Amino acid sequence: MTPGRLIYCMGPSGAGKDSLLDWLRAHLPQPCPVHWAQRTISRTAAPGGEAHESVSPEAFAGLRHEQAFALHWEANGLGYGVRHAQLAPLAQGHWVLLNGSRAYLPEALARFQNLVAVHITASPQVLRQRLLSRGRETPEQVEARVQRAMAYTPPLGSASLEVHNDGALSDAGQQLLNALEQLPGWPLHSGKLSRQQPAYS
Numbered sequence: 001m002t003p004g005r006l007i008y009c010m011g012p013s014g015a016g017k018d019s020l021l022d023w024l025r026a027h028l029p030q031p032c033p034v035h036w037a038q039r040t041i042s043r044t045a046a047p048g049g050e051a052h053e054s055v056s057p058e059a060f061a062g063l064r065h066e067q068a069f070a071l072h073w074e075a076n077g078l079g080y081g082v083r084h085a086q087l088a089p090l091a092q093g094h095w096v097l098l099n100g101s102r103a104y105l106p107e108a109l110a111r112f113q114n115l116v117a118v119h120i121t122a123s124p125q126v127l128r129q130r131l132l133s134r135g136r137e138t139p140e141q142v143e144a145r146v147q148r149a150m151a152y153t154p155p156l157g158s159a160s161l162e163v164h165n166d167g168a169l170s171d172a173g174q175q176l177l178n179a180l181e182q183l184p185g186w187p188l189h190s191g192k193l194s195r196q197q198p199a200y201s
Helices: 017-029 059-064 084-092 106-109 125-135 138-153 171-181
Strands: 006-010 034-035 069-075 078-083 095-099 115-122 159-164
Touching: 006 017, 006 106, 017 095, 017 171, 034 171, 059 069, 059 078, 069 084, 069 106, 078 084, 084 095, 115 171, 159 171
Parallel strands: 006 095, 006 115, 034 095, 115 159
Antiparallel strands: 069 078
């Protein structure tokens, strides 16, 4: 059986990655042709937020020590992990979509050579505006984030897609969906995925 592929989505703060992935989830047909990997995160679950497994920092450290995670990284003071069971569908030929981290991509690539990196970004002006509107950081901190985002390039060897989420969310969502459909082996080509997408405004 041909192994499935890991779709590794990543992007800087302000790019709207989570909103874009929510759009994609809503516009893929049911039953969903890809498995969405649930993350384990060392924070309390918030209403309306990502449906993740919430654990304490101490419990997360214990899980990591027990090698309970296939992938794990730290970002913004939190621990993120992906349990082995969440990636098990790959061995059964299924595709898995993961909300990942840019910094951890090289390690993920070392584990999954046929990984598809999806870089979700936006123009510096849009990133700056979104980050400033949040009011969480000083203008200097925001500018540093924007400059890091602009300087980022995925490592060589990753089959990369790039989506610019500057305007309407539906435009970027359709761009992402169209790019995924063009990937060799995407479930569409085996008849598992219909081109009929739900209407959106």
